[in-house]
Amino acid sequence: MSEKMVHVYFFGKEYLVPENLTIMTAMEYAGYRLVRGCGCRNGFCGACATIYRIKGERALKFALACQTKVEEGMYIATLPFFPLDKQVYDIECVSPKQQIMMQLYPEIYSCVGCNACTKACPQGLKVMQYIACAQRGDFKKCAELSFDCVMCGICSSRCPAEISHPQVALLARRLNGKYLTPKAEHLEERVREINEGQYDSLVAEIMHKDVNDIKAMYDKRDIEK
Amino acid sequence: MYNDETMLASIEKVARNRESNAYFEPKRMTADEKDKVLETYHPDYIKSQFTTLVMGPNKGEKVPLQLADLLEGKSRVLDLDLDLTKVDYECDVLVIGGGGAGSSAAIEADNTGAKVMMVTKLRIGDANTMMAEGGIQAADKANDSPAIHYLDAFGGGHFAAKPELLEKLVMEAPDAISWLNNLGVEFDKDKDGNMITTHGGGTSRKRMHACKDYSGAEIMRTLRDEVQNRGIPVIDFTSAIELIKDENGNCAGAVLLNMETGKILIAKAKTVIIATGGAGRLHYQGFPTSNHYGATADGLILAYRAGAKLLYQDTLQYHPTGAAYPEQIFGALVTEKVRSLGAKLVNCDGEVFMHPLETRDVSAASIIRECKAHNKGIATPTGGQGVWLDTPMIEMKNGDGTIEARIPAMLRMFMKYNIDIRKEPILIYPTLHYQNGGIDIDPTCMSGVKNLYVAGEAVGGIHGRNRLMGNSLLDIIVFGRDAGRNAGNHAKEVEVGNLTLSFVKEFETERKAAGVTCDKLSPQLLPDYARR
Numbered sequence: 001m002s003e004k005m006v007h008v009y010f011f012g013k014e015y016l017v018p019e020n021l022t023i024m025t026a027m028e029y030a031g032y033r034l035v036r037g038c039g040c041r042n043g044f045c046g047a048c049a050t051i052y053r054i055k056g057e058r059a060l061k062f063a064l065a066c067q068t069k070v071e072e073g074m075y076i077a078t079l080p081f082f083p084l085d086k087q088v089y090d091i092e093c094v095s096p097k098q099q100i101m102m103q104l105y106p107e108i109y110s111c112v113g114c115n116a117c118t119k120a121c122p123q124g125l126k127v128m129q130y131i132a133c134a135q136r137g138d139f140k141k142c143a144e145l146s147f148d149c150v151m152c153g154i155c156s157s158r159c160p161a162e163i164s165h166p167q168v169a170l171l172a173r174r175l176n177g178k179y180l181t182p183k184a185e186h187l188e189e190r191v192r193e194i195n196e197g198q199y200d201s202l203v204a205e206i207m208h209k210d211v212n213d214i215k216a217m218y219d220k221r222d223i224e225k
Numbered sequence: 226m227y228n229d230e231t232m233l234a235s236i237e238k239v240a241r242n243r244e245s246n247a248y249f250e251p252k253r254m255t256a257d258e259k260d261k262v263l264e265t266y267h268p269d270y271i272k273s274q275f276t277t278l279v280m281g282p283n284k285g286e287k288v289p290l291q292l293a294d295l296l297e298g299k300s301r302v303l304d305l306d307l308d309l310t311k312v313d314y315e316c317d318v319l320v321i322g323g324g325g326a327g328s329s330a331a332i333e334a335d336n337t338g339a340k341v342m343m344v345t346k347l348r349i350g351d352a353n354t355m356m357a358e359g360g361i362q363a364a365d366k367a368n369d370s371p372a373i374h375y376l377d378a379f380g381g382g383h384f385a386a387k388p389e390l391l392e393k394l395v396m397e398a399p400d401a402i403s404w405l406n407n408l409g410v411e412f413d414k415d416k417d418g419n420m421i422t423t424h425g426g427g428t429s430r431k432r433m434h435a436c437k438d439y440s441g442a443e444i445m446r447t448l449r450d451e452v453q454n455r456g457i458p459v460i461d462f463t464s465a466i467e468l469i470k471d472e473n474g475n476c477a478g479a480v481l482l483n484m485e486t487g488k489i490l491i492a493k494a495k496t497v498i499i500a501t502g503g504a505g506r507l508h509y510q511g512f513p514t515s516n517h518y519g520a521t522a523d524g525l526i527l528a529y530r531a532g533a534k535l536l537y538q539d540t541l542q543y544h545p546t547g548a549a550y551p552e553q554i555f556g557a558l559v560t561e562k563v564r565s566l567g568a569k570l571v572n573c574d575g576e577v578f579m580h581p582l583e584t585r586d587v588s589a590a591s592i593i594r595e596c597k598a599h600n601k602g603i604a605t606p607t608g609g610q611g612v613w614l615d616t617p618m619i620e621m622k623n624g625d626g627t628i629e630a631r632i633p634a635m636l637r638m639f640m641k642y643n644i645d646i647r648k649e650p651i652l653i654y655p656t657l658h659y660q661n662g663g664i665d666i667d668p669t670c671m672s673g674v675k676n677l678y679v680a681g682e683a684v685g686g687i688h689g690r691n692r693l694m695g696n697s698l699l700d701i702i703v704f705g706r707d708a709g710r711n712a713g714n715h716a717k718e719v720e721v722g723n724l725t726l727s728f729v730k731e732f733e734t735e736r737k738a739a740g741v742t743c744d745k746l747s748p749q750l751l752p753d754y755a756r757r
Contacts, residue, residue, distance in 0.1 A: 020552055020553065021553070022553050025553075025754070028754040028755050028756065029756050030756070031755050031756060031757065032755055033751075033753060033754070033755040034518075034754075035347075035462065035484050035485060035751070036462070036485070038347075038518050039347060039348065039350075039351035039355070039517060039518060040351065040352075040355050040356045040517040040518070041517065041518055042356050042515070042517075042554075042557050042558065042638075043557075043634070043637075043638060044355050044356050044439070044441075044442050044634070045348075045350060045351055045355045045356070045442075045517070047347070047348065047351060067553075067554075067638070067641055068641070069553055086450075086453055088453070088454050088456070089454060090454065091408060091409060091451070091454065123637070124637070143411060147411070147437065147439065147443075147633075148437075148439060148633055148634065148637070150442070151446065170446060170447075170450055173409065173411055173443075173447075174408070174409025174447060174450065175409065176409075176411060177406065177408075177409040177410050177411035177412070177447075178406070178407060178408065178409040181411065181414055181418065182414065182416070182417060182418030183406075183418050184365070184406070184412070184414060184418050184419060184420050185418065185419075186365055186366060186367065186419060186420070187363075187365045187399055187402060187403055187406070187420060188403065190363075190364070190365040190399040191365075191399045191400050191403050194371065194396055194399060194400070195400075199370055199371045199372060199396065202370060202371070202372040203371055203372045203375055203392055203395065203396065204392075205372075206372055206375055206376060206379075207375070207388045207392060211384050214376070214379065214380070214384060215256070215380070215384060217376060218376055218379070218380030218384075219255075219256050219380075221373075221376060221377075221380075221429050222429065223253075223429045224368065224424070224429060224430050224431055
């Protein structure tokens, strides 16, 4: 096992850590017991947004601490919380039209096209493009482009127009999921059948069988190809 | 990127056999074969990793070592000087836990008109729900029925599920999907709106609904948004460290701890819902885990001390496919959907050694056997082992672009380490994934302690002794909603008496009398990974 060590700087303070660690496990190696800035540890929750710069380089880089290996000379600041603007709405009463964005998130129309959001996204999403879709009221495309968003907020921290991109995208996805995608008729039909009691006796019959009979049924059941 | 020579040589064998392996239909194990591999290789059968409880409602029963220390541990409130007449928060329904079950419960309790409050140790959404990838089951296709769903789940759980809970799970499944879809959850559908469904391990019909491989994340962020839209107060970074009862012995609130400032707060409520999730971060038997940072079984500890009985607390789920390499993602979940889409499990010689869609316990045990008994595993640089999950088969069978469209999170997770799962297989080994057991409840979701409800992974008995893929995202919604409704409605009839923690003192007396010497403070709240 390689034990090569690298120098990293948490909030400016230097630590020597094994090069195989992630930024998150390197913080723990350095002695931090995390409360903030640590959630799923698997790249899904967005709790561990992190900004870093490699010593001697100019570019700022952005990452999820749990999904990124340490490198020599990393100057690291975590961003465990970012004040996104979440507008409140009633999903039953909104309509999936362009106006809803104008009402709730008018700042999206102030986008200056700098693309800093896209460059910063640790998920590699085309953030500026999905904001452009939201501006046009194309919620389907906005939903599609933003689907892998973990809502870490790094994009918003970089935005000169003060847009809360993850919230805009979440609204677009909910509108798309509820109103724009066709309904699953077989699902509604099955819900109706169950409510009418059509499956009550079928399920009750299995429930009240002797366990050996159920075992035999289970072992012999046909499996859809 | 793989650079170890043995690994590369094995990858070549895997590639050489790929085409024949892809179309090969391995036979499924018989009931006897399954029993044998489980008894010999499943971690639940390693006796030295369990102990017998010497006190409390499950006295005399078997539990994992780490859980026993916490269940019989020392309360965090014993040495505190608390004034229970000074209440910091008062509500009708107190929801403890901010995952999918807690959020569903909060929404439905809100619908009853109750005053709801949620407390969560980290943030709302920092939960195993967020990390569920593969999907959610519901029998909503023409060739399927809740009865077939029942049989699959009952058999997969070794015929041990509580029938009345499992009945509820399968009968309310289609409605749960419909409820989520109406909240705006984006399910994978075809152009006509039909749900795209696949198999999971142990299913006999294709009833796995998914949102790519962000199924749980998509559900969780939608539920969180809904909780926020309703203005339900969410007290984050605040854990419950003890339940509070009233003088009549009913649950009536909780002692809370601000995780950042250490301040202790008192919450008084007419009904309480435990939705605290699982226990992966207790690292039973030293396994890595696919669970989120706060999965330390807190709810089980609180309920047990208050007198609630647990069920099947001795059975854990090891997900067959945790990442075994690279070490930065050791133990991370590789969704079962990878196998639903056609990838097979392959040993170091490039041989398919089992059917890819056996139930999780059987699959995990079979992978362990392949490594430990058959010596056909592949060694990892950190001293572990794994077998191949041959992901390139997916596109061989379903066409180019399938992986990016259906499992983008998996593609991204490995691509960060320069492993392109479209072209190279991935190395996997079982990881601690799910707590099959938990707090025993009745069909109204109430535990053995009056006015204390439970939902989600903290419940025991819904799945029996093993859970099928896609039945956990389902149970958090079905039982979360029901717990919320029942707790909200019941709160209207509840009169809370004077608050008391006398049961905690009694528990301590019982601890001493039983000769428990471990003074570990419990619940644990968070794992301690800091190096000292």
